[in-house]
Structures are given as C-alpha cells and as structure tokens.
Amino acid sequence: MKKLVISIVLVNLLAACASQKPHETTAVPAAPAASAAATAPATASAVAAKTAVDPLNDPTSILAGRSVYYPFDVAAVQDADKPLVQAHAAYLSKNTARNVRLEGNCDERGSNEYNLALGQRRADGVMKMLELGGAKTGQLDSVSYGEEKPKATGHEESSWSQNRRTDLNYAK
Amino acid sequence: MQKILFAVLGVLMLVHTSMARAALSIEIIGAGEHQIPVSIVPFGGDEKLGLAINEVVTGDLLRSGLFRLVDPAGKSPHEAAEVHYPDWQVRGTEALAIGTVSAQADGRIVARFRLLDVVKQVELIGQAVSAGDGQIRAVGHRIADLIYEKLTGNQGVFSTRIAYVNRQGKIFSLIVADSDGHNEQIVLKQNEPIMSPSWSPDGSHLAYVSFETGHAAVFVQSLYTHQRKAVANFRGSNSAPAWSPDGKQLAVVLTRDGSSQIYLMRPDGGEIRRITFSGAIDTEPNFSPDGQSMLFTSDRGGSAQVYRMPVAGGAAQRLTFAAGSSYSPRHSPDGKSFVFAHLSGGRFYISLQDFQTGQMEALTEGGWEKKPSFAPNGRLILFASEARGRGILATVSSDGRVKQHMYTQSGDAREPVWGPHL
Structure with missing residues (x-):
C-alpha cells in the first residue's frame, strides 16, 4: 500500500517535471492513478479517490x-x-x-x-x-x-x- | 558534444579545486604603536627553502602589529661572525635574525638560526629548528614564535592552529589551518550544515555540530585518527559543545527536556547531567580557565545577554547590560576578562568586558562581526566578519589597535575558533 502511494507520487512528480506545470498536474491525479491501477487494480481506485479529496493538495485550502x-x-x-x-x-x-x-x-x-x-x-x-x-x-x-x-x-x-x-x- | 562538455566541466572543476586550495590572502589594517624594528635576512644554504621561511617569518611578525621590518638592503650575513653591527645600527634596526637551512637526506628540514641584539651586540637566541618533510611553514612559524617571545616577553601563537567552517553554496567544510590561514586541511565536508567547532584542550580532538542526521547533533572527532562519534544525538537540537580545561568534560546544549539547556557529559557521551533549569534559552557555554565557572548566553531576562554561573551549580549572574543583545562569550586565557559579540543598532561589534570593573569596550567599528575567540596568549582575538559580501576571518589585537582580515578564496568562512598551544 505504501509502495503504491509512493509510486503514485513519483508518477505525479514525473508528470510535473515533464509538463513544467505543477499547479495543473497536482489537481488532476486521474491519469497517474489509472496507470497505477494497471499494476494493482484492487486498491488503486480507493487511493485515487482519497487523493482527489485530500484537502492538503487543494491549492485553495x-x-x-x-x-x-x-x-x-x-x-x-x-x-x-x-x-x-x-x-x-x-x-x-x-x-x-x-x-x-x-x-x-x-x-x-x-x-x-x-x-x-x-x-x-x-x-x-x-x-x-x-x-x-x-x-x-x-x-x-x-x-x-x-x-x-x-x-x-x-x-x-x-x-x-x-x-x-x-x-x-x-x-x- | 557531450564529451567536450565533460572535458570543459573537468577543467572548470580543476580550476575550482585549486582556487579552493589556494591560501587565504591577508590584509592588515592599522598598526600598533611602539613597533620593534627588526631585520630578517633570508637564510643561506638552500636558497629556495630560505626564501620560503623568510616569507612565513616576516608575515607572522608583521601581522602581530608589534614589529616593523627593516630591509637588509643587500647585506646577507648567515653566521654571527659575518655580522658587522654598525651596518645595522645605522639602519635603526634593533634585532637581526640570520641563519641557514637545509633539507636532510630523509626529507627533514633543519634551520639553524640566530637572533642578535644590534644595540648591545649580543646573541639573544642560537637554536636549531627542524620539522618533517615538506613542513617548511612549520619551521617558519616556530622561528617567528621564538623571535616574538624573546622580543615581547609573551608566548608566541604563530605555531598554533585555527578551525572554522567554510560554506560554499550548500557545501559545508570543517577546516583546520595554520594561525595565518595557510595549510588548510579539510576535516569534514558534506551537504548539511556544520557549526560550532570546539578544540579539546590538548588540540587532539574537535567537537562540533553536524546536521548530517537531519538535525543538529554533537560529534567528537580525532584530528589524528579521524575517527568520529556522535556523542549527543537526542531529539530536537544538540549543540554548542565546550570542553572543560582538563578535557574530562564536555558542556553541551540539548532540547531533549524542553527548551535549550546546558548539560555536562563525558567527551564520549557518558554521564549526562543537566546544570541549567531556566526554561529559557541557555546556550554557548564556555568554561573559565580554572574550570570553576561558566559563561553562557541566555534570554531569561527578555533579551540575549551574557551570564556566569558556578559549574558545580548555583545562581547565575547577569554580566552584560548594554543596549541590544550580547552573544558568544569567551574567557580570556588569564580569566580576567571576556570577549563577546554585541548586537546594537543593527550592527555586530566584537566587545571586551573586564570582570572586575564591569567596563565594556568595543574592539571593532561594527559590522557583521560574530563568534570571537582568544589566541592562547590572549593578545589576539579571531572572529567571523564580512567583506565584499563574503564571510571572512579576521583578527583584532586585544587592545583594539591592530586589525587583520583573512580572505578565503571562495565561499564564506564562519564559526572560527582559535586552537590551543600544542
């Protein structure tokens, strides 16, 4: 579980680096969550949901x-x-x-x-x-x-x- | 293309490294009164070694502010019998240093030198000084010490060493160097901060603060074997190590029980006991030369000020009352006064206060001047300063008359501390 979270974070970071638009990528975790789902389908959707609502990642919070x-x-x-x-x-x-x-x-x-x-x-x-x-x-x-x-x-x-x-x- | 880039990078790094290795260059500001006129004749024998020694000796004597160098004007006696005293008397020189130097088969350097009293026409010193392979500067510093001691009556400090931290971007190096800043040796180099080096009384170990574990921890390291140990690594900050004069105890500042408080422990980390109980910030302990009392910085009165307390425990007494804040107290070697950094009106001054009279005197004009420490003879004070936007090392004589800047070639020099006699 922890590994999965780390991999999502890494993918997020990579996406941020690639696009050079970190503000946009942090608000849209759907794509990396989907790629993680391919390797661990049982838990990935739950993680994606949690990440999406985590107010810590909400730039307006x-x-x-x-x-x-x-x-x-x-x-x-x-x-x-x-x-x-x-x-x-x-x-x-x-x-x-x-x-x-x-x-x-x-x-x-x-x-x-x-x-x-x-x-x-x-x-x-x-x-x-x-x-x-x-x-x-x-x-x-x-x-x-x-x-x-x-x-x-x-x-x-x-x-x-x-x-x-x-x-x-x-x-x- | 990539290969070319690497080659360019390689050259840049070489240049960079040699710059970092280059010695500190020195600038002397002001001059003392009553300077003693002396002449130093470049030693005979091995001419190259002779000139190297001459450079070290003259540099040391000039920096002390107590001497004026009189040019030998082409005269170059190497033995006492070759000295024609009237030649030197007419130039106004009072003392004359002559000698020879040679490298032995095993690489040892041996200098035979004499110091002559030109006025009385007598020999003051006749002595051989030797050092191991390549330690030509050590020979020069020893000769300068002998001259200084004979002519001033005070112990010389040119053969002692200093420690400081060099910060270059995010790279921190703990450096040990000769008293003139030359002969730099890197004790520790890392990407995390290093603070507060402190010499053991016998000069064999340094205690210091390193952030390599993610927070401030106190380490003790041997300068001979380079073995090191984290002796205080509790939660929060572990810092401000100070050795007792007998070398058997280390005072440290820990936050493991709350605010920064002073503790005593063995230098190997054993037998920790707390000695301040203020609940305020108590830090920067410094033992008196007799080991009985301790100076420290505390904000228990509302602002940072210097306090003194018995090491055995008991009430602390506030010593500094001037406007502003006072930090980093250090006893003079004779125990009669202490030096500290005084922050007033947005400027830091290196100030000296007499224990008996309580009178305070600023030794510097003010600027970004921090972390003073006495040379072991009490005549000079080393401190961190700033010039041309960089952190530099500087010294001031304990009467405030002679100032000296040492420029490191790159990076910021900070947290200097003068080592003991070896």
Missing part, C-alpha cells in the same frame, strides 16, 4: 499554507497565523496516518547557536499548538535549522522576514 512567520527574536505563533496552525491541527487529528515535521528557521541576527535554539523554540511552539488542536505526538517531529539554511540571503529586512519561519513539512 487554508492547508496550502505551510509556513508560519515571526517578528525578530520572537518564537510565539502570531495571531495572524493561528488559523493556519489550527487548520493543520484539525487535519492531522482526522488524518492520523499523516506525519508532519516542523522546521524552525531564523534570520542571521544573533549568534548561530542562539538562533539554533530560537528556531527549535519556534518549531516546538507550533508542535505544541498542533497537539492542543488534536494532533497526536507520534505524528509530529520538530527540528531547527537556526540561521544555517536561509531561504533569502540578503542582509536586510525583506530577506530576514522570510527567514524567520517555521515550515510544516508533511512526510510524503
């Missing part, structure tokens, strides 16, 4: 948002991002087979070690909120990258604001 942002040297989830985290908590509580990794990041102000600690606190803060919202501990993991993996590399607020972030990274 609040769940399409996978990042939480912070002010400088702050680790608490801001009011603006609370609905996003709560929606993911509700999703995880209903979809107990899904696992998510919280990845905390910081801007480059502060020492590398302090930022590693701050990023961990950010990730753990989101994790706690997901738990309170109904996700199970076993579905969650947290990690900090501190300032080591910046998304934007400039030395100004426009870069820093993108790097002060916790990403919700769902396991495939």
Whole structure:
C-alpha cells in the first residue's frame, strides 16, 4: 500500500517535471492513478479517490499554507497565523496516518547557536499548538535549522522576514 | 558534444579545486604603536627553502602589529661572525635574525638560526629548528614564535592552529589551518550544515555540530585518527559543545527536556547531567580557565545577554547590560576578562568586558562581526566578519589597535575558533 502511494507520487512528480506545470498536474491525479491501477487494480481506485479529496493538495485550502512567520527574536505563533496552525491541527487529528515535521528557521541576527535554539523554540511552539488542536505526538517531529539554511540571503529586512519561519513539512 | 562538455566541466572543476586550495590572502589594517624594528635576512644554504621561511617569518611578525621590518638592503650575513653591527645600527634596526637551512637526506628540514641584539651586540637566541618533510611553514612559524617571545616577553601563537567552517553554496567544510590561514586541511565536508567547532584542550580532538542526521547533533572527532562519534544525538537540537580545561568534560546544549539547556557529559557521551533549569534559552557555554565557572548566553531576562554561573551549580549572574543583545562569550586565557559579540543598532561589534570593573569596550567599528575567540596568549582575538559580501576571518589585537582580515578564496568562512598551544 505504501509502495503504491509512493509510486503514485513519483508518477505525479514525473508528470510535473515533464509538463513544467505543477499547479495543473497536482489537481488532476486521474491519469497517474489509472496507470497505477494497471499494476494493482484492487486498491488503486480507493487511493485515487482519497487523493482527489485530500484537502492538503487543494491549492485553495487554508492547508496550502505551510509556513508560519515571526517578528525578530520572537518564537510565539502570531495571531495572524493561528488559523493556519489550527487548520493543520484539525487535519492531522482526522488524518492520523499523516506525519508532519516542523522546521524552525531564523534570520542571521544573533549568534548561530542562539538562533539554533530560537528556531527549535519556534518549531516546538507550533508542535505544541498542533497537539492542543488534536494532533497526536507520534505524528509530529520538530527540528531547527537556526540561521544555517536561509531561504533569502540578503542582509536586510525583506530577506530576514522570510527567514524567520517555521515550515510544516508533511512526510510524503 | 557531450564529451567536450565533460572535458570543459573537468577543467572548470580543476580550476575550482585549486582556487579552493589556494591560501587565504591577508590584509592588515592599522598598526600598533611602539613597533620593534627588526631585520630578517633570508637564510643561506638552500636558497629556495630560505626564501620560503623568510616569507612565513616576516608575515607572522608583521601581522602581530608589534614589529616593523627593516630591509637588509643587500647585506646577507648567515653566521654571527659575518655580522658587522654598525651596518645595522645605522639602519635603526634593533634585532637581526640570520641563519641557514637545509633539507636532510630523509626529507627533514633543519634551520639553524640566530637572533642578535644590534644595540648591545649580543646573541639573544642560537637554536636549531627542524620539522618533517615538506613542513617548511612549520619551521617558519616556530622561528617567528621564538623571535616574538624573546622580543615581547609573551608566548608566541604563530605555531598554533585555527578551525572554522567554510560554506560554499550548500557545501559545508570543517577546516583546520595554520594561525595565518595557510595549510588548510579539510576535516569534514558534506551537504548539511556544520557549526560550532570546539578544540579539546590538548588540540587532539574537535567537537562540533553536524546536521548530517537531519538535525543538529554533537560529534567528537580525532584530528589524528579521524575517527568520529556522535556523542549527543537526542531529539530536537544538540549543540554548542565546550570542553572543560582538563578535557574530562564536555558542556553541551540539548532540547531533549524542553527548551535549550546546558548539560555536562563525558567527551564520549557518558554521564549526562543537566546544570541549567531556566526554561529559557541557555546556550554557548564556555568554561573559565580554572574550570570553576561558566559563561553562557541566555534570554531569561527578555533579551540575549551574557551570564556566569558556578559549574558545580548555583545562581547565575547577569554580566552584560548594554543596549541590544550580547552573544558568544569567551574567557580570556588569564580569566580576567571576556570577549563577546554585541548586537546594537543593527550592527555586530566584537566587545571586551573586564570582570572586575564591569567596563565594556568595543574592539571593532561594527559590522557583521560574530563568534570571537582568544589566541592562547590572549593578545589576539579571531572572529567571523564580512567583506565584499563574503564571510571572512579576521583578527583584532586585544587592545583594539591592530586589525587583520583573512580572505578565503571562495565561499564564506564562519564559526572560527582559535586552537590551543600544542
């Protein structure tokens, strides 16, 4: 079953690469599901149905948002991002087979070690909120990258604001 | 066509590799007062070796900021009997270094050198310095140390080593190099971040943080056998290793019980015990030279500041109160002061604070300056800086007078730390 899901994901990815239009291909899983059905007819249709209704893959869903942002040297989830985290908590509580990794990041102000600690606190803060919202501990993991993996590399607020972030990274 | 592409790629990679290997180039900013005028005559014997030693010795002495080099102006004595002192006195030089160097049959390099007091016309040092095959720079650094020690009264640090992390795109390398940045050796190279190298007191091991397991874990690696072990790999982050002065304990920061807190353990990972209980961020521990107390960074007061506490446990005392935040404290080797990175008004300064008076002094003009550490003689401070958009290594004398930039040829140099005397 797991293998099948992986193969579908792979086919999806290949399709995305081939067409260079990832937004269209993610919304239309029918074709790859059909090709998977040829190798495992008993379960493929069920998987295809599940994939089709998974709100995680719906670009219009609040769940399409996978990042939480912070002010400088702050680790608490801001009011603006609370609905996003709560929606993911509700999703995880209903979809107990899904696992998510919280990845905390910081801007480059502060020492590398302090930022590693701050990023961990950010990730753990989101994790706690997901738990309170109904996700199970076993579905969650947290990690900090501190300032080591910046998304934007400039030395100004426009870069820093993108790097002060916790990403919700769902396991495939 | 594909073959041609590969050939081009191959050439590009060769160029790239040789650039990465090329030594750091050095830029000196400012100069100290009361510089001692010295003349270094290129050693006789093997002329090529003599010139190589001369380059290392003069580079070391200049960088310290304590010496002014007086040109030998064509005079090239190699033995004491060949020295005509009035020739040197008229040039204003106070000390003269001469000697010979040769390569032995087994490849060993042997230099016989003398340091002469031009004013008193006496020999200050007469000594042979030798090193293994190819270690010509080591001979030069040793001679520079002997000259520095004799003329300043302080222990030289030119023969010591530094460690730092080089980041090139997504490739991270842990590097060990001579104190002047030359003779780089790659200890570890990988696609995941490396942070916080820390020297064991005897210089035989490095502890550091690696993300190779997907999260921050603490490793200890022998620089001789290259054997390595993950000594702290709990859930969350494991980081900020610091050795006790006797080498028997490692302080680390773990999040396994919640927020980042300081723990002590054996360097092999055994006997872990927690020593801070703040619930805030406590990180970047650094032992005092006597091993009794510890400096660390904490945000328990609302912003990141430097605190001190007894290693045996007990109340922590806040030490930094200036506007902004303070990070990365390190004791001076004499234990009387500490250096740290001070973030104020959007700029990082390398600052020094006296324990007794509490007085703080910025040693740099400010910029992107982080992660200071003292040379083992306490006279120089190594730190991470930035120039022309790249992370570089830099030093500043502990009185703030002499600054030196070291440019790596490619990538960003970060997280430097000065090693101990060997």
